[in-house]
Amino acid sequence: MTDQKFTGTSTYVATDDLMMAVNAAVTLERPILIKGEPGTGKTQLAIEVANSLGRPLYEWHIKSTTKAQQGLYEYDAVARLRDSQLGDDRVHDIANYIVRGKIWEAFESDTQPVLLIDEVDKADIEFPNDLLRELDRMEFYVYETRQLIKAGHRPIIIITSNNEKDLPDAFLRRCFFHYIKFPDAKTMEQIVDVHYPGLKKALLKEALNAFYRIRDVPGLKKKPSTSELLDWLKLLLAEDIPPEALRSDDSRTAIPPLYGALLKNEQDVHLFEQLVFLNRRSSQQ
Amino acid sequence: MLIPFFFLLRDGGMNTSITELLTLLEAMKRGVAGQSIDDFYFLSRACLVKDESKLDRFDRIFAAYFEGVEDSMADLMQDIPDEWLKRQAELLLSEEERAKIEALGGFEELMKALQERLDEQRERHEGGNKWIGTAGTSPFGAYGFNPEGIRIGQNGSRNRRAVKVWDRREYRNLDDSVELGTRNIKVALRRLRKFAREGAADQLDLDDTIDKTARNAGLLDIRMVPERHNAVKVLLCLDIGGSMDDHVRDCEELFSAARSEFKHLEYFYFHNFIYESLWKDNRRRHAERVPTLDITHKYGADYKLIFVGDATMSPYEIVYAGGSVEHWNEEPGAVWIKRLLNAYPKAIWLNPEPKKRWAYTPSVKITQELMDDRMYPLTIAGLDDGIKALH
Numbered sequence A: 001m002t003d004q005k006f007t008g009t010s011t012y013v014a015t016d017d018l019m020m021a022v023n024a025a026v027t028l029e030r031p032i033l034i035k036g037e038p039g040t041g042k043t044q045l046a047i048e049v050a051n052s053l054g055r056p057l058y059e060w061h062i063k064s065t066t067k068a069q070q071g072l073y074e075y076d077a078v079a080r081l082r083d084s085q086l087g088d089d090r091v092h093d094i095a096n097y098i099v100r101g102k103i104w105e106a107f108e109s110d111t112q113p114v115l116l117i118d119e120v121d122k123a124d125i126e127f128p129n130d131l132l133r134e135l136d137r138m139e140f141y142v143y144e145t146r147q148l149i150k151a152g153h154r155p156i157i158i159i160t161s162n163n164e165k166d167l168p169d170a171f172l173r174r175c176f177f178h179y180i181k182f183p184d185a186k187t188m189e190q191i192v193d194v195h196y197p198g199l200k201k202a203l204l205k206e207a208l209n210a211f212y213r214i215r216d217v218p219g220l221k222k223k224p225s226t227s228e229l230l231d232w233l234k235l236l237l238a239e240d241i242p243p244e245a246l247r248s249d250d251s252r253t254a255i256p257p258l259y260g261a262l263l264k265n266e267q268d269v270h271l272f273e274q275l276v277f278l279n280r281r282s283s284q285q
Numbered sequence B: 001m002l003i004p005f006f007f008l009l010r011d012g013g014m015n016t017s018i019t020e021l022l023t024l025l026e027a028m029k030r031g032v033a034g035q036s037i038d039d040f041y042f043l044s045r046a047c048l049v050k051d052e053s054k055l056d057r058f059d060r061i062f063a064a065y066f067e068g069v070e071d072s073m074a075d076l077m078q079d080i081p082d083e084w085l086k087r088q089a090e091l092l093l094s095e096e097e098r099a100k101i102e103a104l105g106g107f108e109e110l111m112k113a114l115q116e117r118l119d120e121q122r123e124r125h126e127g128g129n130k131w132i133g134t135a136g137t138s139p140f141g142a143y144g145f146n147p148e149g150i151r152i153g154q155n156g157s158r159n160r161r162a163v164k165v166w167d168r169r170e171y172r173n174l175d176d177s178v179e180l181g182t183r184n185i186k187v188a189l190r191r192l193r194k195f196a197r198e199g200a201a202d203q204l205d206l207d208d209t210i211d212k213t214a215r216n217a218g219l220l221d222i223r224m225v226p227e228r229h230n231a232v233k234v235l236l237c238l239d240i241g242g243s244m245d246d247h248v249r250d251c252e253e254l255f256s257a258a259r260s261e262f263k264h265l266e267y268f269y270f271h272n273f274i275y276e277s278l279w280k281d282n283r284r285r286h287a288e289r290v291p292t293l294d295i296t297h298k299y300g301a302d303y304k305l306i307f308v309g310d311a312t313m314s315p316y317e318i319v320y321a322g323g324s325v326e327h328w329n330e331e332p333g334a335v336w337i338k339r340l341l342n343a344y345p346k347a348i349w350l351n352p353e354p355k356k357r358w359a360y361t362p363s364v365k366i367t368q369e370l371m372d373d374r375m376y377p378l379t380i381a382g383l384d385d386g387i388k389a390l391h
Helices: A016-028 A042-053 A068-072 A077-086 A102-107 A128-137 A169-173 A185-195 A201-215 A226-239 A266-284 B003-011 B018-029 B037-048 B052-066 B072-079 B081-091 B095-102 B107-120 B168-172 B182-190 B206-215 B242-261 B292-298 B333-343 B355-360 B362-370 B380-390
Strands: A032-036 A057-061 A073-075 A098-100 A114-118 A139-142 A147-150 A156-161 A176-180 B195-204 B224-230 B233-239 B264-270 B277-279 B289-291 B304-308 B347-351 B375-377
Touching: A016 A032, A016 A042, A016 A156, A016 A176, A016 B018, A016 B037, A032 A042, A042 A057, A042 A114, A042 A156, A057 A102, A068 A073, A068 A102, A068 A128, A102 A114, A102 A139, A102 A147, A128 A139, A128 A169, A176 B037, A185 A201, A185 A226, A201 A226, B003 B052, B018 B037, B037 B052, B182 B242, B233 B242, B242 B264, B277 B292, B289 B292, B292 B333, B304 B380, B333 B362, B347 B362, B347 B380, B355 B362, B362 B375, B375 B380
Parallel strands: A032 A156, A032 A176, A057 A114, A114 A156, B233 B264, B233 B304, B304 B347, B347 B375
Antiparallel strands: A073 A098, A139 A147, B195 B224, B264 B277, B277 B289
16 A cells, blocks of 8 residues: 555656556556557656655566566576586475566565566467456465465555557456547647757757657558657757758658658558658649 | 446446446445545546447546536437347336336337337337437437337338337347457457477477486486477368458457467458459459469368358359359359369358358359358357367
């Protein structure tokens, strides 16, 4: 139980609804599932929550081959077999060969930790179902040593998903849910301000205009998101591009400089160049 | 507390559970949300909505409930007819609801009034509060809102004849033919999995290691095997364009599920029926075509062939040379599909059209015969049966 509230940090702008969802999860000690476009700061959220509440952070990154069991513990049978051949004394205690996973580590933490389960949708479709009891009761059983591992402090579990696979209902019901909307222009200014405090007002305004214009181009496979915008601004600053270069006289005819930072897909770059070319031609006529 | 809101959400088609409601109540008890309605809105959204596509629906129900805008309910219902109507149909089954109907003068009375109005009304009607039609607040009709209302079958209204359609029989079976979500499809496709060991040996083979170590006089001899992979090979042929436009979503879902589930998945498109060539990129369908014979030569007989199409067309397109709507085909489609079926003995046809409509379309019947009856509806149940047939 905690009275601390998460209100965003000096490097992370949290909207009211996001704060509410996180605080509800913190107070009720239940997992929170975060979805949203790639690059809107889902993973970053866990790091910032841990920072602002002063909690240790455990990160468990999920891959397509990750099994739920790996988050709890693994029994290293091969090491034990090898030790038995070499006559090592450790071999008599099976506990020596139990390798702790991230969930176990988080359960044993002295203070209430933050546990990030990143990109849960990457794993096998049954993965979330295998973690139901662990997330609900915050305990699991180690069969090899016959011990029950119970969380000393229920961790704040932050789960992120990119929506590659649907998650099972039973899993969803145990979580709070928040969908990170793409920030509007005002929030975006705050976000940029947090990252580049000294940014010239004029440059920022033009950059944001250009950025939202690109996002509005129909048919883009991957729309540029917040993290791409931040990268782009960094480049603009490094190259010392004047704000005027970003402004195009007749709205859509100019390609913004260094747009490679915004468009990550070859087809998108191609489409974008084509559109600019078409616009330029039609405006010349 | 909040129970009417909870039921409103459920009636509105959100599958909110009791656990989620209790979570919300607990959070409120612990003072997570302050006094403001905004806080409460954010909190209840985080607790009750688990799918971003439902957020909009939640917003509208929330607004309707907390601002007392009763009228907007009718509007809301218009967008979500199926779930709502299903609930209505279920309501009609229970005793309490019958008691509610008494409020309007009893069941018989209601039916009589219905009949009278039907006699008076011969035209289509929308809105209003007396006539039977859509989106009204009259006790009769579909897509409307009236706590004591009777829903008149949506399907029945196609022929606009006012038969007493209660629809409840139909909705009772709905669960098996619900719209496919990719998760459901994936679970169904899983049955097609066939594991085989292929590739680099990177897993410990415990049994073999023990065996070899024992033979080695107890000196450790570690044996490795390749990991098991899903070795099923699938050839997917999708009908695209024309009458298939109605089913694009189903097909997309099937396609995306199949793509992530099978490593060896090849897909091709066709229009209406199979002829001498297929294509892989629909935007360049006229420029880049793959001859059907090349496909049968390239992919072995161990591939399982799945057609997806509504098979709805003129019968000429199947049985006559030159029957294709797009080009002149030297040989009829029936010949080509026979060739494919000879090359791939394990084949099924998935049809997104509802099964009951198949009988009315001659081309579906012909296709069914060509496929030796291995045609299945594109629903979870149909997919299950189809997968069994592929084994």
